[in-house]
Amino acid sequence: MSSNLHTAVTTKKLDMKPVPLLVLLISFKPKDAKTWEDGIQMISTSKEYWYNVCFGDEGYTLKNFYKEMSGGKFYFEPAKILGTDIPGVLEVTLDIPHPDRMTKDSPGKSHGNAFYCIAEALKKADPYIDFSHYDIDNGGYLSSDEFNVLLIHAGYDISGGKDTNEDLHWGVFANCGSLPESMDQDGVSGAHAPNLDGVKLCAFGKGCYTLVGEYRKTGGQFVPHTLGTIAHELGHSIGFHDVYDYDKKVVGWPLPYLFSLMGHGNYGNAEASNEVLKGTVPQHLDPFQKIRSGFIEPEIVNDDGEYVIHSISGENANVIRINTPDPKEYFLLENRQLAGFSKGLYRKRYVTNENGEQTEISENYEKGGVIIWHIDEDIFDKYSVIKRTNSSGFYDPEFECETTLRHDPGIVTLFKNGFDENGLLKNDGKFVLGYPEDPFFRGGDVFNSNVYISAATHTKSLNSFPNGISQDTYNLRIEFIEDNGDEIKIRVTQTK
Ligand SMILES: [Zn+2]
Numbered sequence: 001m002s003s004n005l006h007t008a009v010t011t012k013k014l015d016m017k018p019v020p021l022l023v024l025l026i027s028f029k030p031k032d033a034k035t036w037e038d039g040i041q042m043i044s045t046s047k048e049y050w051y052n053v054c055f056g057d058e059g060y061t062l063k064n065f066y067k068e069m070s071g072g073k074f075y076f077e078p079a080k081i082l083g084t085d086i087p088g089v090l091e092v093t094l095d096i097p098h099p100d101r102m103t104k105d106s107p108g109k110s111h112g113n114a115f116y117c118i119a120e121a122l123k124k125a126d127p128y129i130d131f132s133h134y135d136i137d138n139g140g141y142l143s144s145d146e147f148n149v150l151l152i153h154a155g156y157d158i159s160g161g162k163d164t165n166e167d168l169h170w171g172v173f174a175n176c177g178s179l180p181e182s183m184d185q186d187g188v189s190g191a192h193a194p195n196l197d198g199v200k201l202c203a204f205g206k207g208c209y210t211l212v213g214e215y216r217k218t219g220g221q222f223v224p225h226t227l228g229t230i231a232h233e234l235g236h237s238i239g240f241h242d243v244y245d246y247d248k249k250v251v252g253w254p255l256p257y258l259f260s261l262m263g264h265g266n267y268g269n270a271e272a273s274n275e276v277l278k279g280t281v282p283q284h285l286d287p288f289q290k291i292r293s294g295f296i297e298p299e300i301v302n303d304d305g306e307y308v309i310h311s312i313s314g315e316n317a318n319v320i321r322i323n324t325p326d327p328k329e330y331f332l333l334e335n336r337q338l339a340g341f342s343k344g345l346y347r348k349r350y351v352t353n354e355n356g357e358q359t360e361i362s363e364n365y366e367k368g369g370v371i372i373w374h375i376d377e378d379i380f381d382k383y384s385v386i387k388r389t390n391s392s393g394f395y396d397p398e399f400e401c402e403t404t405l406r407h408d409p410g411i412v413t414l415f416k417n418g419f420d421e422n423g424l425l426k427n428d429g430k431f432v433l434g435y436p437e438d439p440f441f442r443g444g445d446v447f448n449s450n451v452y453i454s455a456a457t458h459t460k461s462l463n464s465f466p467n468g469i470s471q472d473t474y475n476l477r478i479e480f481i482e483d484n485g486d487e488i489k490i491r492v493t494q495t496k
Helices: 047-055 062-070 099-105 110-128 227-237 287-293 340-344 377-386
Strands: 019-028 076-078 089-094 148-157 175-177 209-218 221-224 299-301 305-310 320-323 329-336 346-352 358-364 369-376 411-413 446-448 475-483 487-495
Touching: 019 047, 019 110, 047 062, 047 076, 047 089, 047 227, 062 076, 062 227, 062 340, 089 110, 099 110, 110 148, 110 209, 148 227, 175 227, 209 227, 287 329, 287 369, 299 305, 305 329, 320 487, 329 487, 369 377, 369 475, 369 487
Parallel strands: 019 076, 019 089, 019 148, 148 209, 299 320
Antiparallel strands: 175 209, 209 221, 305 487, 320 329, 329 369, 346 358, 369 411, 446 475, 475 487
């Protein structure tokens, strides 16, 4: 998850074609260093391992994930590296300490130290790559449409906690960001975007880097960082926006949770009871950002009638967009069958353990179905640039946050069990908020938009209505009339 240093992203249209990715494994071994305390931290996973995670054709890989989301059109392909047996993956050793060690000596310069290491690693990779080859528009910069770099730092990732073990002493926090172009960050010499082969890499406003720690503590064990984080952070690099709640001011705030890669979907797990595997099967992006990115075209519904929703994991994947009286608010419907990456969906149940303490267990769903989304484009466009699309914090235009105005989230899943009278997730006491027993609509179910209330404005169905239309009379009714899993037939009726 994590911060997105120096980038203010909002989702944009991508070219539907493979994008080159360099996976750079970075070891740290300063000259004269004797022990880990001097900042030594070496990579201990193999290049083959990362090749399989990112570029493998079998199973839950980065390539298959983006292919499944885009109907096979968009994925990351190995960048061309000279003199390697493993396409797209390069290992370098820097003769400087791990950035976490540097920051021990220079507290307050953590960004500068991190950026310095990124720049040094790219310089070390330069003899093996012709970066100018990727500057397709000859703009003098590599943009994220042209080239991406995933930097795997030896050591652990702080997103899993600040624990160490006998091999892993130093940590970084997974993030996607960019480097200042001319000034050195925090005055650290060399902490700026490097100019290599005549092009600038990862420069602020032009391109991005994506960075993770080699290992992450998950389910009590250090494991090589799972696909979920990599898919999420690279998502930022190509323009996706976080849709979880940064502020966490309101319990039960309606959000996408596991149902978007940019919510908590990076934690998907096809064997949900095994916490060590959390994040190995990331979840599809929310349909709004999928459409914005060009991964799928919506089927637009303006009229009452019958329509069919096909599984998003299948060949005929579609997303239905039902327009409403507010031109900037609409409902998106998608069919999430438990196939492909959607096998990683799960709910969370409260259980009491043998000591009488309440804990949570995760269990995969037995059956998928339709997930209904309420989109407010105005909110997304206004708040995504300040990274507050789905925030429950107060908003102040001058300080980004903290005043008396709270806005509705821009991208919301309308789980089948509905909202309470304040527009918040219903708490049944049995399942963890956001991880309900059964959020899917299927054959026999009926959806009525007026049982969903906006979290901030407390209006029914929509956040705002044009003149002449009342929240008390407006309703979108969807009957789920036929359901064979991969195809779900619905009847749409709008009362205005
Ligand atoms: Zn993020």
